[in-house]
Every structure is written in C-alpha cells, then in structure tokens.
Amino acid sequence: MLQQIIDRRLAGKNKSIGNRERFLRRHKDQIREAVKRAVDGRGIRDIAQGEDIKIPKKDISEPVFGHGQGGKREMVHPGNQDYVRGDRIQRPKGGGGKGGGGQASDQGEGDDDFVFHLSKEEFMQVFFDDLALPNLARTTLAETPEFKTHRAGYSSDGTPNNLHVVRSMRGAIGRRIALGSDSRKELVRLEEILAALKRQPHAALHEVKELEDEIARLRAKIERIPYLDPIDLRYRSRVRVPVPTAKAVMFCLMDVSGSMDEARKDLAKRFFILLYLFLTRHYEKIDIVFIRHHTQAQEVDEQNFFHSTETGGTVVSSALVLMEEIAKARYPTSEWNIYGAQASDGDNWHHDSGRCRELLANNILPLCRYFAYVQVAEEEQNLWDEYSMLAGETKAFAIRKVTEASQIYPVFRELFKKEGATA
C-alpha cells in the first residue's frame, strides 16, 4: 500500500522565481520606463525602494483563437424570475448579451492595466542596468553593511556572561544604603536612649525591654534588606553598529542656467544618486548639500535643486566658493568626509574657468575625499580643458562627459575599484 504524507513546505520555496524572472525580462522595456519615471519622481534619499509597475493588459495578453461578438447563440442561465417562453429582452449594453457574464472582470481595479510590485532588489537591478554598473560595483552597493558589536554603557538585562560585577555590587550597596538609612538612623537613636537608660540606676525594666525589642526589630529589618537583588544587576550593553561609522557630506553642485534642460538634469540626477548610493554603503550618516548656480550660487533644497530653471550667464566659480564656505563653516574635515559632485553642461564665462581650476586645486580638493565632475554635453569648452589638466594630476578627481545614463558609472570607477578591492 502506497500511502504517505509528505511535508513539502521547506522544499521548493520560491519555486516560481524562474517564471518571474522571465516575466520581468519580457517586459523589461516597460519596467525600465517605469523605473525611469520613478527615479525622476523620487528624492535621492528614497531611491532604494520597490515600485508598483503598470503594464497595459493588452501587452501581456496571450492571444488564442476565440469567438467574437455576433452570430447566433443560445445560453442557459439559472435563477429565472418571471420570464416565460417567448419573452423579449432588451439587449444589455455592451452588446454581448447576458451570455458574457463570465467574462466580466472580477478584479476590482483598472482592467486596462496589469499592476505588480517590483521589489527593492529588482528595482535597483533595473536602475543599475541603466547605469551599466559592473558587478563588483553592484555588490559593493547592494551588500548590507557589516555590523560590529560595540560596548554601549550598561543595561539592566542581558546574558550572564555580560554581567558586570563591580557595577552590580555598586548598585547593591547604593540600594542597601538607601533602603536601610531610616532604620539605621532610628536604630542609632534608640541605642543611644538605651545606653542612657542603662546608665541610670533606676531604669524601668519594662522600658529597657521595650527598647531592646524595638532595636531587635530594627536590626532584623535591616537584615532583611537583600544583599544582592535582581534589580542591582548590570550588564555590559552591546549594540550593533555598522562598520563604517564616520560621517560624510555630499555636495551636489549643478548648473541651472537656461541651457540645462530636463534631460540633462535627469542625467545629473542619476549621477548624484549613484554617488549617494555609494556613500550610503560606507557612511552611517550622510548629509547632502545642494548648491545650484548660474552667475550666483545658492544653497537650496532638493525640490528646488532639480525643478527650477534660472536664466542668465554662468559663473561656475561662484558655486565652488560657496561650497568651500559651507564646508569650512559646517563640516570640519576632522569629523566629516567630504565628497563633491558637480554637473554642468560645460558652459562658463570664459575668464572664470581658470579660477575654477585654481579654486579646486588649492582650496577644495585638499578638503575632499573625492570630487567628480560630469559634463552632460558633448562640446568641449574652456572649463573642460581646465579641468582636464587637473584630472591628470590628482587621483581624487574624476571628470567625464556623459550623454547617456550608462556613461555615468565610469566617473566613479576609481572610487568603486578602491573600495571593491579592500572589501
């Protein structure tokens, strides 16, 4: 007799993942489009989240031969109320006749779209694909930071091996003193009275007896205070802390003059996001400073940074000056790792470019761990030339021309390579 009960629960978990991969692969264009829209809409800090993807139903339908409307057919239905043979019924709207009842959607929402949730990992995968991130960099970004346990004071619960004896005893002494002090004071007073009484020749015996009883009671009371109570116990507290505990600040510098259109800003945004993601893996706390500039530089919030356009000329050095000021005022290099990311279309007032190079070389690069510049336009102007000269000299400075999202990553190659090698 073959009869068995098999527990399959542990086997074959996530069995349909292969099918899901194929589904995502098939609709990668729509998904990429949706991810792109999501990236545009999200703040830099919210980038690493899942996203709901909508795909038009017609794109995922699988056609088969079937009957269309028309012709003649007869359908049987249950639940006749009061029809008799020969009754004529208005054809219900939508043409199909009542027969189509089964085809009507029973899913509450939008019949036109197939909606599903792209998990955070899948979302980042698509985002990285867009940026042509190599695998090493992906793992650098995607891995959860390592934790180390650190001592962090004392706590009142923990495991015995973390028991801190001295602290516990100290607590016990304190408690014993606090709880017993009234009784002891009283005891001392009574003992004095008793001693005085005893010195008198005609001491009333019953008074002595009363006092002695009282003293005995107090002693017993003091005795009853426990030497060590569970509330005295102190344990060494340990907390999990991400390994990189330092702080970083990221300066985003962007040209917002009229020539920076939406597409260029979008490229710039991806550039900033990538740097941000990199930093989140390595620093516990990250500040972002947004500086936009045309002829003057200004510190703004993220919304204004990406979504407002100014007209007028361009003086890039203004932004660098502001960056230096802010860095010196708020982010001392002893505490903060400073990263700079600058995006521009390369347009600059021509007398200014030389000054930019000097500012960078003398004032900013010494402060920074890394500074990256992307030019989101093809033509080479004097700013590019000046920066190129500098780029040859120092490793912590990278420049790149970017006209597509996939060209952004190489700007950071140095950064990822260094970190990847040690990781």
Next chain:
Amino acid sequence: MSRKSAVLPDPTPDMFTGSVSTEPKVRVKRAADVVTPPRAEKHLPAPNDWSFDLIEQYHAVIRQTARRFGLDTYPNQLEIITAEQMMDAYASVGMPVNYRHWSYGKEFIATEKNYRRGHMGLAYEIVINSNPCISYLMEENTMAMQALVIAHAAYGHNSFFKGNYLFKMWTDASSIIDYLVYAKNYVHECEERYGLDIVEETLDSCHALMNHGVDRYRRPSKLSLAQEQIRREEREAYAQRQINDMWRTLPRKAEKAVEEDKARRFPEEPQENILYFIEKNAPLLEPWQREVVRIVRKVAQYFYPQRQTQVMNEGWATFWHHHLLNTMYDDGQLTDGVMIEWLKSHTNVVYQPPVGHPAYSGINPYALGFAMYTDIKRICEKPSDEDRAWFPEVAGKDWLETIDHAMRNFKDESFVGQYLSPNLMREFRLFSIVDDEKDSELEVSAIHDESGYRRVRESLSRQYDLGSREPNIQVWSVNTRGDRSLVLRHTQHNDRPLHDNAQEVLKHVSRLWGFGVHLESADSSGFVTRRWSVDAPTHTS
C-alpha cells in the same frame, strides 16, 4: 454496461495497482451491499490545528469509508504545502513541475495579488491526475478543512481520474510527472543552447495554438522518460529527412506527373490538430523546436479531458466529500464542530448566484455537478412519477451503481444531456436565451416548464460541447509549389465570427510555419466571408 456485483468484501484496490493489467476489471459496489459498521465509540479528536498524526488518523477513516462505497482510486500521496507553493502550483497550470515560461510568472503575480487583497480565497485543493495521485494540503487549513480536502481530492477526484473514460483514453497518470520533468529539463537545455528569446518565442507561439493541438480521435502512446529521450533523437533525425524530402526542390523524376502532382492537395484531408501538423510538416523549424511543439501538444492533450469534464469532475468530488463526511458523522467519527466547519465551506462552494446577481459568472460547475449526482441518487431511491417517465432506466435502481456508471462513461456534454432532470431544472430555475445578432432583442427560448425542459437541457448540453465553445479551425491546404503558404480554415458555427485577435494568433502560426499564413472564415454554406493574412516572417538565418 452490465456488471454482476460481487458480494465478496472489497479487495484493497491500492494493492493491485503496482502490477497494472491493461484493462483492470473494476467491480462496482452496490449500495445494497454497503455494510454499515458499528458506531464508533469515540469520535476523532477535533482540535483546530492539524498535525501529521491527526491527518493520518482522519485519512485512515476516510479511506475506510471510501472503500466501503467501493471508490476505486490510484494510491494517494498527500503533500503539505505553503500558501506560496499553492499559488505557484496554481499559476503553472496546477502541475508540481513544469517548464519555465513568463506567462506562469504573470499568473503567479496575479494570483498572489488577489490572494493578498483577499479577493479570492486560495483554491483549497489541487489534485494532480498522476499515479500515485498527489493531493496538496495547505498548511493554513484547519483540521476540518484538511479532512474535507482529503475526501474531496484524494478520494473524489482521484476516483474520477481513474474511472472516467476520457481520462483513461487520453491521459497516462503514471507517466505525466516524468514527462513534465523531461519537458522542464529539455526546455531549459534549449534555453541554454539557443538563448532565452527564441525559446520564449517558440513557446509563445505554441501556447497560442494550444487549444488546437489536441488529437480527438487517437490514443497517445505511453512513454517513460528514458524511452522518450531515445525516441526523440530518432524522431528528430527522421522528421528532418521527411521534410527535406517533401520540400525537395529538384524534380523527383523528370516525368510528366507534374500535372497530377499539382492536383494533389496537401494535406489530403483537412487536419484539426494544427500543432501536430506544424510539428510534422513545418519546413523551417529546427529539430529542437519541433520537440518543443510536441511538448506543448502533449501537455495540451493531457489537459484535454479536464476541460471536457469540469461539471462531472467537480460534481463527483463534491458529492463524495459530502457523502463520505456525512457517513463518518453518522458513524460517530466526526464532532459537530468539524461538521459545521466543513459544511460552511461546502455551502460556499456549491452556491449558485442567480443571473443578474453581482457575483454571477455563469453556471457554477460545483453547484450543478453536485446537484446532478445528488439528484440521480434521489431518482434511484425515491423516484416520482415524473422521474419514472423521464428516467425509466434509472428510477428505482441501485444508486451506487448508477452514479458509478454515469461517472465512467460520460463527459459534461453528454452527462447533462442524459441526466439533467426536470426537477433540477426547476430547482435551478434554468432558462435559455437566444442571442441572434440579426435580432435587436434577446429572446427567451425556453424555461423550466413542460414545453421547455428538453430545449433547456439540449441547450445546456451544447454549452458544454468544446466543439461549439471553441472555434473550429483546421489546416486546409499548403501551397507546396508556390510560396509555401499555409491556409487555415475556420468553419463558422451558427454564424459566429472569430474574435479580433485572430490576426495576432496568425502571426504566431506564421512564426512556426516559417512562411505566409492565411486564415479563411467560411459560413455554413462554405462561402468564405472573411480572410486574414500574415506574410512570411523575415528570416535571419
């Protein structure tokens, strides 16, 4: 079918399935022979949560009870699975293994979403027509629900799979799992060798024609995994030779038989199994693609009986879980609490919302099937004069024999045509409506009254005929001399036209065929009313 019933105690059928004789003689038990055992002294424990031990205890009792009624089943294999695994099996056409395809991923997402939002309870059972018969028990189910599922799937569906003539004819329970493992590995191998894209395209195209990839009149051969592999290689080599031969461009002999040749059409007879035709004759398919076509065709064939016996199959399983669990209650095995719990589920399952109700979506096969078997039992046991007039061959007969006969020898179409009683038509208040596009209004053609019973019954029976539900499309001809284009012909049924996505499907056909494809839709007099055409796909190689 006349069977002499045996008064012998029922042998344990499970024990004999190991050595399969080609046509096992099944003895049908008569209701009169069913021996009621003494009432159990103690009912089965009935905590809310199940345990392996409890499932075994319940299963043992259900099995005994099922045996008392002579249910003949494949051996059972019960598997405990999680909700996620249930969704997974649900999404990949209910099979525990299958080749990978994006559409199953889509189904999974849709299923999961509905489940999460609570729009749909998960199917509480999936049972696989295999030997041993695999039934899934979801870990979330309570003990009472597990008992229900065991009775429903492991004894209801299982005995149907083993007994119904369509399943006997078209499926081979012992080899399906092996075959799917083979299919999965083969498709995977193809993906690695030829790339995901082309495999996906091929599968897409095959799926589009899946309903037109079944044989209706031939018995498929049984093959084990190993045989299948050996045979495949031979087949590929042979098929390629044949095709080369058919499309040979050099004249065979410079004879003057050309005229005669021209007149000979190919195929000589129209063929209804389009996938089969493509597998054997498409000129440009690679050998591996032919094998993929064949795999899809085989899977379609396996599901062909299920599509034709929904009412019968679900009705049978529902009837038996109802009957088995009630019998167990009468025997003192089940507590009131367990009864109330499964009855609540049962009531939901067999609910038939009336037309016009927001929940109405056609006739519920569980409701109709359950009602019909119950009604047949009633006609056997307490026939009215009307029943005697309508079912002289059933009224007053042994009910167990009668429903067993019904389960074995019918499909939905004929089952309804044979057994739907006036009593049940009144109970369901069935009526039929004619929807003719030439008419501006719908007409009620018959209702549940003396003059309408036959018409309603015939009409409902036709509704379950796959031939009228799915358009009749056949391979008509191939232009072997010219552009090698393939002509398909749709023969209209009651002037019903094809759906607009015919053009899309045709693209899939041409992808497999490799050359241009035409589809003609012909009305009842053979006059072509509409044509679709797709040009030959551009060839890269």
